[in-house]
Amino acid sequence: MRFMTDTWLVFSRAMRLSLRNPVWVILGLLQPILYLTLFGPLLEPVANAPGFPPGTAWQVFVPGLLVQLAVFGAAFAGFGLIAEWRAGVVERMRVTPASRGALLLGRVLRDVVVIVVQGAMLSLVAVVFFGLEAPMGSLIAGVAIVALLGGAFSALSYGTALKLKSEDSFAPVINGLLLPILLLSGILLPMALAPGWLQTVADVNPLTHVVDGVRALYIDDLASNEVVIGSAVTVGLLLVGVLYGSWVFRKESA
Amino acid sequence: MPETMIVSRGLRRVYKTNRQEVEAVRRVDFAVEQGEIVGFLGPNGAGKTTTLRMLTTLLEPSGGEAMVAGSDLRLDPLGVRRSIGYVAQGGSTDPEVRAGEEIVDHARMYGTELSVARGNGEALFRQLDLDGMWDRRCKTLSGGQRRRLDIAMGLVHQPQLIFLDEPSTGLDPQSRANLWEHIARLRTDLGTTVFLTTHYMDEADVLCDRILVIDDGLIVAQGTPDGLKRKVAGDSVVLSLEDQRSTVVVAELVSHLEGATEPVIDGTEVRFQVPEGASALPMLLRAMVERNVDATGVQVHRPTLDDVFLIMTGRSLRDGAESATDRAAA
Numbered sequence: 001m002r003f004m005t006d007t008w009l010v011f012s013r014a015m016r017l018s019l020r021n022p023v024w025v026i027l028g029l030l031q032p033i034l035y036l037t038l039f040g041p042l043l044e045p046v047a048n049a050p051g052f053p054p055g056t057a058w059q060v061f062v063p064g065l066l067v068q069l070a071v072f073g074a075a076f077a078g079f080g081l082i083a084e085w086r087a088g089v090v091e092r093m094r095v096t097p098a099s100r101g102a103l104l105l106g107r108v109l110r111d112v113v114v115i116v117v118q119g120a121m122l123s124l125v126a127v128v129f130f131g132l133e134a135p136m137g138s139l140i141a142g143v144a145i146v147a148l149l150g151g152a153f154s155a156l157s158y159g160t161a162l163k164l165k166s167e168d169s170f171a172p173v174i175n176g177l178l179l180p181i182l183l184l185s186g187i188l189l190p191m192a193l194a195p196g197w198l199q200t201v202a203d204v205n206p207l208t209h210v211v212d213g214v215r216a217l218y219i220d221d222l223a224s225n226e227v228v229i230g231s232a233v234t235v236g237l238l239l240v241g242v243l244y245g246s247w248v249f250r251k252e253s254a
Numbered sequence: 255m256p257e258t259m260i261v262s263r264g265l266r267r268v269y270k271t272n273r274q275e276v277e278a279v280r281r282v283d284f285a286v287e288q289g290e291i292v293g294f295l296g297p298n299g300a301g302k303t304t305t306l307r308m309l310t311t312l313l314e315p316s317g318g319e320a321m322v323a324g325s326d327l328r329l330d331p332l333g334v335r336r337s338i339g340y341v342a343q344g345g346s347t348d349p350e351v352r353a354g355e356e357i358v359d360h361a362r363m364y365g366t367e368l369s370v371a372r373g374n375g376e377a378l379f380r381q382l383d384l385d386g387m388w389d390r391r392c393k394t395l396s397g398g399q400r401r402r403l404d405i406a407m408g409l410v411h412q413p414q415l416i417f418l419d420e421p422s423t424g425l426d427p428q429s430r431a432n433l434w435e436h437i438a439r440l441r442t443d444l445g446t447t448v449f450l451t452t453h454y455m456d457e458a459d460v461l462c463d464r465i466l467v468i469d470d471g472l473i474v475a476q477g478t479p480d481g482l483k484r485k486v487a488g489d490s491v492v493l494s495l496e497d498q499r500s501t502v503v504v505a506e507l508v509s510h511l512e513g514a515t516e517p518v519i520d521g522t523e524v525r526f527q528v529p530e531g532a533s534a535l536p537m538l539l540r541a542m543v544e545r546n547v548d549a550t551g552v553q554v555h556r557p558t559l560d561d562v563f564l565i566m567t568g569r570s571l572r573d574g575a576e577s578a579t580d581r582a583a584a
Contacts (some may be wrong), residue, residue, distance in 0.1 A: 004363075005365075016351075017348075017350060084348060087345060087347065088346040092340075092407065093308055095312060095335060095338070097363070209365070241260070
């Protein structure tokens, strides 16, 4: 009970700040919409090529963009925490009896809400302007999976940020990890097109399975292995992220 | 409410760097009674903040134990957190958040009801001269206002014990004096026990009932400001006389004075130290009248805490600050 109240307090404080500056939510959408407009059309002729996974170009491409949106948006959340730490806000909260887990989870929850809004807007734009065809339930489930994935990355990001406590070391760490993880997940082009060795490496990357899962959702393959594996991997990542993040919040001398 | 607010026994903290262990706090033993204002005095790097962070549950001690506000620091850190307030050295508010929201949210983290949190916050804003700042973003407040906001935040849940880390650093003289008034009022109005660190001698002198002097991770002296000063050096007395003949007479009188040091004759002046200048002087002056010697001037110079620190640690507070900066720069 106490934990819920504390989480709600931290969440509403963070949410209030985000709502005061909704420009960032829109700016975060700009990149995926540019991809949709400027890169998506290139995929249309390729969609019929041998090796391209089942589904239309948009059914393959939009899931990748959703994952990218969530991962990028969440992974940089740590920057805000470093600023808060520097202002003494984190330490001030750690002296209160509030649960350490709540200090993390309230912030993660705010990021999840932002990703849900952005994901819904991106899906809507894809359906209305680019002719993405997918059942309503699949679109909603896709946003839900991606939101949980975002939660995982935001928790990891907060944990890393509080460990490093410096933008100068945080930025290269996050960039250095994100780029290979995203390239190896078949976000832009399906990994089915890749040579054997690259596919093997990509199979180890948990994000590959999340992307594949959402793609399977969009072609209405609800009970397929991909959907089950993708959801399980997402929940697993979320668990790892939250455990790591709350461990840092509990241990770290902020 | 416990009668003794802090009992620290052998508290120590070791930092492990790559190769070596650094003992930031070697051994800290002291007690703070309910309602006291106690100053923790020492140069930068002496272990003040580390001790404070241990006592406020932010840092786990490497050894020793402590009872804080009636709860065991190691066994019941949550109990400690519930009863204390802490105002950190570097501030505590988000520049983008409105002052009123910050203080209400903070109180709510202690489980305070929303309406009570708002009431307490508004009352503290009035008491700490923050009227009209409720809806202002923290970044738009002046340094002094923001510091007072930090202190209001530390008090909003009405803790029995408040820790203030360098409360007046960075404030102009007027704001400092103003802040001292507020801190002194905490005890008289609310019965709050105050434990503060400072490296300003005048602050410790004006504000504190008792002072703990820490140097290099050890408490090297403790007592009331006056007691400490008396213990280390007596008052310095300088008597100006009319001529050389008088100095010899006065020097002879001084040598009979209880506790006085060997008088030094310097031209027509006689200098000496005596434990209680204020009570020794009238006696001396009366004796001088009997011997027909007049003083043209009398100076009694009370020793400052700077003198105390110098004698206790072999260096002045300012030296300590400089060497700490040097170390940071190196």
